[in-house]
Amino acid sequence: MTMHAEHEVEEQHGLQPMQYVWIGVALTIITVVELAASLGPDLGHALIPILIVLSVVKFIVVVAYYMHLRFEHPLLWQAFAGSLALGVFVVIALITLFWTDITDVI
Amino acid sequence: MWIFLGSECLFFGSLIATYLIFKGEIQLPPFPSDTIVATADLEAALHSGALEEVAAEHCESIGGGQSECAGILDIPLTSQSTFVLLMSSVTMVLAVFGAQYGRPRMMKGWLLATVLLGLVFLGYQVFEFRTFGQEGLTLATNQFGASFFVLTGLHGTHVAVGVVILASLLLGSFRRTGLGAEPGFQVEMAGLYWHFVDVVWIVIFTIIYLIPA
Numbered sequence: 001m002t003m004h005a006e007h008e009v010e011e012q013h014g015l016q017p018m019q020y021v022w023i024g025v026a027l028t029i030i031t032v033v034e035l036a037a038s039l040g041p042d043l044g045h046a047l048i049p050i051l052i053v054l055s056v057v058k059f060i061v062v063v064a065y066y067m068h069l070r071f072e073h074p075l076l077w078q079a080f081a082g083s084l085a086l087g088v089f090v091v092i093a094l095i096t097l098f099w100t101d102i103t104d105v106i
Numbered sequence: 107m108w109i110f111l112g113s114e115c116l117f118f119g120s121l122i123a124t125y126l127i128f129k130g131e132i133q134l135p136p137f138p139s140d141t142i143v144a145t146a147d148l149e150a151a152l153h154s155g156a157l158e159e160v161a162a163e164h165c166e167s168i169g170g171g172q173s174e175c176a177g178i179l180d181i182p183l184t185s186q187s188t189f190v191l192l193m194s195s196v197t198m199v200l201a202v203f204g205a206q207y208g209r210p211r212m213m214k215g216w217l218l219a220t221v222l223l224g225l226v227f228l229g230y231q232v233f234e235f236r237t238f239g240q241e242g243l244t245l246a247t248n249q250f251g252a253s254f255f256v257l258t259g260l261h262g263t264h265v266a267v268g269v270v271i272l273a274s275l276l277l278g279s280f281r282r283t284g285l286g287a288e289p290g291f292q293v294e295m296a297g298l299y300w301h302f303v304d305v306v307w308i309v310i311f312t313i314i315y316l317i318p319a
Contacts, residue, residue, distance in 0.1 A: 014203065014206075017200055017203055020196060020199045020200060020203070021196060021200075023196075024192065024193065024195070024196035027192055027195075028189065028192060031185070031188060031189065031192065034312065034316055035181070035185055035316070037316075038181070038315075038316040038317075038318075039181065047317075047318070048317055051312050051316050051317055052312070054312075055308055055309060055312040058305075058308050059305055059308055059309070062195060062301055062304060062305050062308070063301075063305060066195055066198075066199045066297075066301045067297075067298055067301045067302070068294075076108050079108055079109060079112060080108050080111060080112055082112070083109075083111070083112025083113065083115050083116065084112065084115050086112075086115070086116060087112075087115035087116045087118070087119035088119065090116055090119045090120055090123065091119045091120075091122060091123040091126075092123075094120065094123035094124070094127065095123050095126055095127060098127045099127055
């Protein structure tokens with residue numbers, strides 16, 4: 001295999017080591033921002049959406065780049081996304097079903 | 107592996123939902139975060155045996171018939187363990203790179219780093235569980251205690267299994283035949299599991315420690 005072809009293979013299947021390190025730095029910065037938002041000034045009702053958005057960003061970055069899903073066959077990320085969507089549905093369904101019961105008791 | 111990870115999404119999703127349902131329904135300490143309660147309720151629970159003395163020690167009267175109870179969650183400490191697990195994801199992806207591109211020393215070095223970071227994370231978890239037990243929060247204390255320990259305990263179990271898998275790969279790499287014909291595939295599969303464990307902790311850390319009750 002030629003050098004050019006080898007480089008093409010690397011491009012298709014992932015990133016270079018330093019790029020992974022920089023992604024790790026970015027994830028750390030996002031975590032610090034989350035901590036600052038949680039422990040810092042009172043953000044009121046904006047706190048939870050901010051934390052959720054930042055967590056989703058970290059989730060997507062890890063899944064896409066560290067787990068290489070961005071470079072995989074579409075069928076794989078569709079399978080995972082489907083399961084993830086089902087998991088989120090389960091969370092919402094359970095909260096909707098049982099939260100109502102508990103507030104009725106109180 | 108992706109199908110398995112999808113099933114794990116459902117597994118942890120149900121546990122996270124259970125925790126969220128019970129998180130805001132705690133009547134007596136230990137509370138996850140600083141909480142104000144009626145002093146009379148605290149004293150009645152203490153005399154009836156519904157509240158342990160060690161848990162009541164974390165509350166102090168602030169006047170007006172109310173007491174402020176300190177939260178049991180230690181966010182600065184857990185932030186350190188979160189950073190450790192995050193760094194273990196970095197070392198894991200570097201180990202996968204080494205395995206996939208025929209760099210065995212790189213693979214072994216970063217696998218070792220990942221195992222060590224995983225053990226450090228588990229150490230943090232054990233310390234946290236013991237501290238909570240000493241402060242009166244156990245599986246049987248209340249719904250918060252039960253859901254918290256089940257969720258974080260099962261996540262910790264997943265981390266421990268991951269450490270065993272990675273340690274097995276590391277030891278196997280020292281054999282004469284190494285990890286066989288496809289070391290990249292084996293390490294990548296282990297990496298997927300490890301990154302997923304990290305991703306679940308990202309969600310758990312946000313929901314348990316950062317989002318207030």
